[in-house]
Amino acid sequence: MAPDPRKLFAHRTSWNLEENRLSRALAEFRTAGKPILDLARSNPTKCGFTYDQQGIQRAFEHEELLLYQPDPRGMRRAREAIVAYYLQQQARVCEDDLVLTSGTSEAYSFVFGLLCNPGDEVLIPSPSYPLFDFLADLCDVKLVRYPLFYDHGWQIDFSELSAAASERTSAIIIVHPNNPTGHYTSAVEQRQLSHFCADRGIALIADEVFLDFSLNGSREKSVASGNNDALTFTLSGISKICGMPQMKLAWIAVSGPAEQKRVALARLEVIADAYLSVGTAVQLDAPTLIAMRMSFHSQAMTRIRANLRELDEQLSRQSACNRLSCEGGWSAVLRVPATQSDEDLAIALLTKRGVHLHPGHFYDFAQGGHLVVSLIVQEQEFAEGVRRTLAYFC
Helix, strand or coil, X not given: CCCCHHHHCCHHHCCCCCCCXXXXXXXXXXXXXXXXXXXXXXXXXXXXXXXXXXXHHHHCCCHHHHCCCCCCCCCHHHHHHHHHHHHHCCCCCCHHHEEEECCHHHHHHHHHHHHXXXXXXXXXXXXXXXXXXXXXXXXXXXXXXXXXXXXXXXXXXXXXXXXXXXXXXXXXXXXXXXXCCCCCCCHHHHHHHHHHHHHHCCEEEEECXXXXXXXXXXXXXXXXXXXXXXXXXXXXXHHHHCCCHHHCCEEEEEEXXXXXXXXXXXXXXXXXXXXXXXXXXXXXXXXXXXXXXXXXXXXXXXXXXXXXXXXXXHHXXXXXXXXXXXXXXXXXXXXXCCCCCHHHHHHHHHHHHCEECEEHHHHCCCCCCEEEEECCCXXXXXXXXXXXXXXXXX
């Protein structure tokens, strides 16, 4: 007799593992060999960017690769390279306030494990990236949404944020800039959030993986650089800033009141020591890889701006659709006629126009009529995909 899955497996992994309808339609399209204009593609290594292949290969030619000398917080040379990165961003971060992880997903699991008992709550923005739900489930953390509202730009609704907080709230997450809305948390909002968290004795978690990709060319301020009243964890990594998700190097920068920071770092060190997940090679090569980021950044920003201009030009020639304001990051949000669900619309665009986009509900948009496009898709594919998408509504 087969065991009952409800007894064999943990409740925290009892997700609905069936493919959604859009994923099934996409798989069928690809199996049939039909051409697809993929406006949802966000893997930088598959978007035609040029990397210094020889330089990357040379960076891994270290005799020290043969030695295992683990440091729970991460090798000092890697942390020094991250400190130098922040200095170039006009932010001061001490290398002893950094803990390395193999990715920001792992960074979240470390911070959730540090802050939350089973059933505790973490406030997250809505709309935002859907991965948070899985990370929270794996840590037995409950996510509670606080809405962002749009009025000539995105803003935090602090009255709703206050209403969402409870005695079980352990932390608030901000994504700076948000994915997919592309808005930065303003300096005023950052101060309000810091006071909000300090008053309630909760932590602030700032996800800054897209921080460098400001559309107006200004250098946006890292949350890690502020004199934070609340215990603050700033997350980033080379997946986005260097366009190297395969290298698996990220970090947590801890700031805030001195005693809280000391205790947090001591406990994080134990958590990190239990995993020692970051590979020796990528830590040794961190100075070289991080130094290479400017080439990727230049290519990415050139493409993002070109695609945004193309999108705006095509939008200007019709009246059915428009786009929401965005300040940074790799995505744009289209507002389209809500004549059907976003998922039905995305499936129709795929099957009738051969264009793949993400429906808004993937990112927890409260209302229909939203599609999300990636701005790092190669220009020709992007332009044709947008043309076919807008033609659907004419």
